[in-house]
Amino acid sequence: MLLPIARVGISVANHPSTVSDQIRGNHNLAALLPVPTLGGMADPEQPGMYLADDPVVAQYERWLYPAPVNDLRDPSVAQYVQGYGTLKGLSSIYWPAGGMREDLDVLVAGCGTMGAACYALLNPRCKVVGIDISRAALAHEQKLKEHHRLDNLSLMHMPIEQAASLGKTFDFVACQGVLHHMPAPPAGLRALGNVLRTDGVIAIMVYARYGRTGVYMLQDLFRLMGVEQTPEGVSIVRQTLANLHSDHPVQPYLRHATDLSSDAGLVDTFLHRRDKCYSVADCLRLVDEAGLAFQGWDQNFFYYPEGVFQNAPAVAQRIAQLPEQKIWEAMDLALGAKGVHYFHVCRRDRDPASYRIPWNSALLLDCIPTPLAKLAQVQKQSGGPPSLALVQPNRMPIVVNEAQAAIFSHFDGRRSLAQCATAAGIRETGDPLVRIIDGFFKLVWRCGFANLRLPPKASTPAAI
Numbered sequence: 001m002l003l004p005i006a007r008v009g010i011s012v013a014n015h016p017s018t019v020s021d022q023i024r025g026n027h028n029l030a031a032l033l034p035v036p037t038l039g040g041m042a043d044p045e046q047p048g049m050y051l052a053d054d055p056v057v058a059q060y061e062r063w064l065y066p067a068p069v070n071d072l073r074d075p076s077v078a079q080y081v082q083g084y085g086t087l088k089g090l091s092s093i094y095w096p097a098g099g100m101r102e103d104l105d106v107l108v109a110g111c112g113t114m115g116a117a118c119y120a121l122l123n124p125r126c127k128v129v130g131i132d133i134s135r136a137a138l139a140h141e142q143k144l145k146e147h148h149r150l151d152n153l154s155l156m157h158m159p160i161e162q163a164a165s166l167g168k169t170f171d172f173v174a175c176q177g178v179l180h181h182m183p184a185p186p187a188g189l190r191a192l193g194n195v196l197r198t199d200g201v202i203a204i205m206v207y208a209r210y211g212r213t214g215v216y217m218l219q220d221l222f223r224l225m226g227v228e229q230t231p232e233g234v235s236i237v238r239q240t241l242a243n244l245h246s247d248h249p250v251q252p253y254l255r256h257a258t259d260l261s262s263d264a265g266l267v268d269t270f271l272h273r274r275d276k277c278y279s280v281a282d283c284l285r286l287v288d289e290a291g292l293a294f295q296g297w298d299q300n301f302f303y304y305p306e307g308v309f310q311n312a313p314a315v316a317q318r319i320a321q322l323p324e325q326k327i328w329e330a331m332d333l334a335l336g337a338k339g340v341h342y343f344h345v346c347r348r349d350r351d352p353a354s355y356r357i358p359w360n361s362a363l364l365l366d367c368i369p370t371p372l373a374k375l376a377q378v379q380k381q382s383g384g385p386p387s388l389a390l391v392q393p394n395r396m397p398i399v400v401n402e403a404q405a406a407i408f409s410h411f412d413g414r415r416s417l418a419q420c421a422t423a424a425g426i427r428e429t430g431d432p433l434v435r436i437i438d439g440f441f442k443l444v445w446r447c448g449f450a451n452l453r454l455p456p457k458a459s460t461p462a463a464i
C-alpha cells in the first residue's frame, strides 16, 4: 500500500518534529529506518507529499549519499567539506554591496548525510537548519552534530516543497544536487524562494546537460538490462565501467567525477530513477518559473569566451557580441564538458543596485576590486619573449598589456577602480576612462580573476 510520507513520520506540516526528537535515544538505525520497496512515485496531486515507496526516498534511505564518514576532519572528505566553504568564499559575490553578517540564518535544503553539518561546522556563528526526505541521511547528520557538538545545527525530516512549514525565513539557502531529483523542480525552488529574506541568496547546483550525455547513455543501457538498485546491480555497473570502450562518451565524465568509488555514488549516477539535466537555457527557465531572479554563475570563467577562447580571438569576439544569456548558452555548447552548473539566485524584489555591476557607467569607477589572480611572466604558445599575464591555479593565464598590468597591480580590496587607474598613471578622465576601465575589468571579471565591491551609495543597506 502507498502511504503519504506524513503518515510514516516524514513530515507533519504544522508540527514538524526535529530529527533529534525522532531519533534521540535510538541509535539502531536499521530498526528506525525501514527500506521501502522501489517503484512508486511522488503524488502528482499533492506536491511535496511523497509516497512511502517514492523511488527517490527509497534510494536515499538505502544508499546513503554522499557515502558518509563519522568525522568531517577525515582526509577522505577534505575536498567535499571544502566544497561547502562557498558561503564564505563567495559571499562577496552574493552580497557585493557588503553588509554580510556572520550570524546568518542558513537553510540546507536536501542536505544529504553531511551537507548541513559541513555548513554548521564551517560557519559556527550561523544558525543552520538541514532538511531532507531521507531519514537515514538525517540520522547521519545527527551523528555528526553530536560528534562535532554543533549546537548551531537543527535537522528536520521534511520535503523542500513544505519548507514554509518551518515557519522561518533565511538569509542563505543552499540547494546542491537536489532540484534535479524533484518531480517538479520549479515548484521546489519556488518553495525555497518563499522562505528567503528580501536580500537573501539561494546557491544552487544542478546537473548540466552536455557533460552528462554519456551518463544518460549508460542509464538507458542499465534500464534496458533491467539492472536494479541492489548490490548485484552495483556490481554490474562496476563491471561495465571497467570494460567500456576508451572512446565511450562517458569517459571524460568518469575522469572528473569524485563520487564513483562508493556504491552510493554509482547508484546516484547510473541507477537513479528520477534525474533531470539542465542546459544554460534550462537553468534560466527554472529560475524564471520559480518566480526568482538569476543573479550569476559561481564561476564566470566557464560562461564567457575571454579566457577559454583567448587564443582564438575571432571566436571569442563572435561569442562576446551576443546578448549576455546567449553568450552563456554558446559557452555551454562550446565547452560541452560541464557535468554541473553552480549558480545563485535571489528574490525579484531585491534591489538590483545591491548586486548588479554598473557596467558602462561612471558608477563603475567607484567600485572596489579585489584581486583573485597574480601577475606573472608567461611564455606565449607562439614563442617570442615572455609576456605579462594574470595567473590563477587551474586556469589558462590571460595575457595583459603593460597599462592593464599596472592597473591590476593596484587592486587591493580598498582602492576604487578610478584610484587604481590614477595610481597606474592613466591620464584619461570621464567617458574615455570609463571605456578603458569597463573593457579591462570586464575581461578580468569574466575570467574570475577579480571580484568587485559595489560602493555603498550604489546600494540599499543590506536588510540581513
Ligand SMILES: C[S@@+](CC[C@H](N)C(=O)[O-])C[C@H]1O[C@@H](n2cnc3c(N)ncnc32)[C@H](O)[C@@H]1O
Residues within 6 Å of the ligand: 056, 057, 060, 065, 066, 109, 110, 111, 112, 113, 114, 115, 131, 132, 133, 134, 137, 158, 159, 160, 161, 175, 176, 177, 178, 181, 182, 188, 268
Ligand atoms: C544527491 S543528494 C545531495 C546531498 C547534498 N545536498 C550534497 O550535495 O551532498 C540529494 C539529497 O536530496 C534529498 N532530496 C531529494 N528530494 C528532496 C525533497 N523533495 N526534499 C528534501 N530533500 C530531498 C535526498 O534525500 C538526498 O539526501
